[in-house]
Amino acid sequence: MKRIGWIDFLRGFSMILILVFHTEVYYKGEEIATPYYVYTTNAIILFYFISGFLLYKDTAFQIKRKLQAIGRYLLLPYFVFTSLLAVPKLLIRNSEINFSEIASNIILGNASWFIAALIIAEVLFSLLLWISRGKERWLSTVALLCFISYYLLPFNQHSYWQWQDALLAFDFLYLGYFYNKHKAVFNTINKPYISLLLLSILILIKVYEYQVDLPMRNIAIESAPLFLADAITWLLLIVSLIPFIPNNKLIEWTGRHSITYYFLCGGCPLIVAMTMNRIGFAYEGYFYRFILAFILVYILASLLTWLINRYVPL
Numbered sequence: 007m008k009r010i011g012w013i014d015f016l017r018g019f020s021m022i023l024i025l026v027f028h029t030e031v032y033y034k035g036e037e038i039a040t041p042y043y044v045y046t047t048n049a050i051i052l053f054y055f056i057s058g059f060l061l062y063k064d065t066a067f068q069i070k071r072k073l074q075a076i077g078r079y080l081l082l083p084y085f086v087f088t089s090l091l092a093v094p095k096l097l098i099r100n101s102e103i104n105f106s107e108i109a110s111n112i113i114l115g116n117a118s119w120f121i122a123a124l125i126i127a128e129v130l131f132s133l134l135l136w137i138s139r140g141k142e143r144w145l146s147t148v149a150l151l152c153f154i155s156y157y158l159l160p161f162n163q164h165s166y167w168q169w170q171d172a173l174l175a176f177d178f179l180y181l182g183y184f185y186n187k188h189k190a191v192f193n194t195i196n197k198p199y200i201s202l203l204l205l206s207i208l209i210l211i212k213v214y215e216y217q218v219d220l221p222m223r224n225i226a227i228e229s230a231p232l233f234l235a236d237a238i239t240w241l242l243l244i245v246s247l248i249p250f251i252p253n254n255k256l257i258e259w260t261g262r263h264s265i266t267y268y269f270l271c272g273g274c275p276l277i278v279a280m281t282m283n284r285i286g287f288a289y290e291g292y293f294y295r296f297i298l299a300f301i302l303v304y305i306l307a308s309l310l311t312w313l314i315n316r317y318v319p320l
Contacts, residue, residue: 009262011251011253011258012248012251013056013059013060013261014257014258014259014261014262015251015252015253015254015257015258015261016052016056016244016251016261017053017056017260017261017262017264018254018256018257018258018259018260018261018262018264019049019052019257019261020049020050020052020053020056020261020264021049021053021260021261021264021267021268021271022257022260022304023045023046023048023049024046024049024050024267024268024271025267025271025274025275025300025303025304025307026045026300027039027040027042027045027046027049028271028272028274028275028303029275029278029279029296029299029300029303030296031275032275032276032278032279032280033275033278033279033282033283033289033295033296033299034289034296035289041216041219041222042222043212043215043220043222043227043236044212044215044216047222047225047226047227047236048236048237048240050120050225051178051225051237051240051241052240052241052244053124053264054124054127054175054178054179054182055178055179055181055182055185055241055244056182057124057128057179057182058131058178058179058180058181058182058183058184058185058186059182059183059185059186060182060186061128061131061132061135061179061182061183061186062182062183062186062187067132067135067136067139067140069132069133069135069136072128072132073129073132076125076128076129076132079265080121080124080125080128080265081125083121083265083266083269084117084118084121084122084125085112087118087266087269088111088112088117088118088269089112091269091273092108092111092112092117093108094273095272095273095276096108098273098276098277098280099276114164114166114167115166115167115168116164116168118268118269119163119168119171119224120171120224120268121265121268121269122167122168122171122172123167123168123169123171123172123174123175123224123225124172124175125167125172126167126168126169126172126175127172127173127175127176127179128179130172130176131145131176131179131180131183134148135183142184142187145180145183145184146180146184148176148180149176149177149180149181152173152174152176152177153173153174153177153230153234155173156170156173156174156226157230161223163223163224168224171223171224171225174225174226175225178237178241181241185241185245192245195242195245195246196245196246196247196248196249196250197246198250200246201243201246201247201250204239204242204243204246205243207239208236208239208240208243211232211235211236211239212236214232215227215232215236218232220232260308263311263315266311266314266315267307267311270307270310270311271307274303274306274307274310275299275303277306278299278302278303278306279299282295282298282299282302
């Protein structure tokens with residue numbers, strides 16, 4: 007299957023934003039890091055949206071093939087990476103090592119909430135797509151129920167296999183699927199003045215979010231209307247910009263290996279932050295130091311990603 011450049015670019019862009027956020031948290035400190043809802047949640051939404059885009063096919067949906075792909079490219083890496091990285095992360099942080107707790111977190115899907123939610127959402131969406139034979143009435147109804155349930159149910163950050171986050175991830179898989187199926191209609195907004203209008207609206211939404219500073223879940227803020235306005239405006243902005251996305255080999259390469267990057271997005275910033283602090287190069291309000299820290303994080307994550315993909319066949 008031929009790769010689509012803008013998909014790899016947007017996946018890479020999403021992972022870079024997630025790396026930036028983790029660099030902020032570990033190097034600047036969580037207290038002064040940019041609030042999660044400013045850009046990190048948008049990166050996560052975009053990644054789920056693209057995953058949904060790839061679920062639409064003009065040909066008959068092959069459920070067996072899709073479930074095998076989820077197992078090979080998401081579930082297997084989840085168990086391998088979380089198992090291998092659990093102890094080193096604790097050692098770096100000088101935390102107590104409890105193998106029973108580590109095993110429990112991995113088995114229950116709490117070792118990487120983003121991947122766990124993506125796995126459950128893709129499995130559910132794939133099964134529904136197969137059962138309904140792609141009927142939009144079924145898909146849209148379930149997506150609406152997922153969104154309502156996500157906000158009505160008390161949120162548990164450590165739910166089994168992040169099933170609550172999977173409810174919201176399901177919605178963005180559906181929106182990506184819907185866009186791919188009807189992209190000829192959406193192509194009518196591929197105009198610079200529409201992009202500027204959407205960007206202006208998004209900035210106003212972000213300013214308001216910053217002023218009200220609502221509590222955050224893993225993906226969404228605690229206001230369904232405000233979160234929906236943010237997410238839809240953001241995705242429409244991205245859709246309007248797709249024809250203008252440039253070719254960039256580095257970002258596209260990052261996108262092609264985005265899952266590997268995600269598993270490294272906590273460890274690499276932590277290592278860089280600890281090293282820079284120990285050599286007397288702490289943040290201390292100097293923005294150029296943060297830029298340097300992020301560049302080092304990106305280089306380290308890219309090097310490890312290259313080594314993993316070069317020497318670990320799975």
